[in-house]
Amino acid sequence: MSLFPRHVPQDQLRPFGSLHGADVPEIVLRSPGGIEARIIPYGAIVRDLSLPMPDGRRQGIVLGYDSLDGYLADPNYFGALVGRFANRIAGGRFTLDGTAYDLDRNEGGTTTLHGGRGGFSTRLWAIEELTETAVTLALVSPEGDQGFPGTLTALCRYEVSDRSGLRVEVSARTTRPTPVSLAQHSYFTLGARDVRDLRLTVHADRYTPVDGANIPTGALSAVGGTIFDFRSPRLVGAVKS
Structure with missing residues (x-):
């Protein structure tokens, strides 16, 4: 199985690894002025975001790994789109419309963090649409996934532009009422400079x-x-x- 769509310029899709028999590409987005984002469908991750500098070099501004294995072992959600529910749910349990739902308690055995061990940051998203400057990724989370009710379809769109830098748009639709909170989890850096x-x-x-x-x-x-x-x-x- 491959996540590589057809009829896409070869320099925009590069092999990055494989998972469960599926090829995982790196998607390269470029703005006319040279802002560049590198996205991988695993976790809808922003692997790299870089800017052209006056001296000709490129400055990366997010933390990431150079291989898929780094992300598979990463406990910090570097660059990922987290869900179904970003942040923590106390006790790994909630009640909705009179029904109690037990979730995967992946933090200390008591708390659900970022959707659980099988959250959206660990899934292979499908490439729905791809242009030189933007990509839309999609994921279907079935009824009962990680304990949550309803089938949920999530979309994540990344776009680079000289005016806005990197724009992130996320949306979701569900078949029944359910908690949902999607968040982009990049860590930003400006290299070796002291952040203070x-x-x-x-x-x-x-x-x-x-x-x-x-x-x-x-x-x-x-x-x-x-x-x-x-x-x-x-x-x-x-x-x-």
Whole structure:
């Protein structure tokens, strides 16, 4: 079996490995100005994102591995699209419309993290559409997958552009009510520079507080007056945790 679609320029799809008898390609997206993203269908992972520099070199800005084996052994979800439910579900259990559902408790035997051991970050996504600058990946999660109700179809679209850099769009549709939370899990880096010397801007007015077990409390709190307030450029090293 192959995930390589037909009629695609050879320099845009490169062999990256194989899993369960399926060839896993690396998809190369390029903007006219030279922004480049490398995506693999395993986990819908952003393997690399790089920018052209004035001196002619390329600067990678996300953490990743050079082989599929690295991702198969990775406990940190580098670059992955996580689901069915990003973040933690306390006790690995929830009740919906009067019915209790038990999930895979993959963190400490008590908590469901990022959908469980067989979450979306461990699946081979299908390539639905591919252009020079964008790719759409699809995944069908059947009824009862990791304990969740309903069949869920997820779409993840990555697009590079000179104006926006990397744009990520995710969506899902289900056959019945079910919790769903999809998240892109890249770790960003600017190479060997000390992160404390960088200025960071995050366009977010609120954040999700957690309890002592890192379980979201359900509240959405204002970032104002907290260490999470990066609505204006702020020196990372000035933040006291």
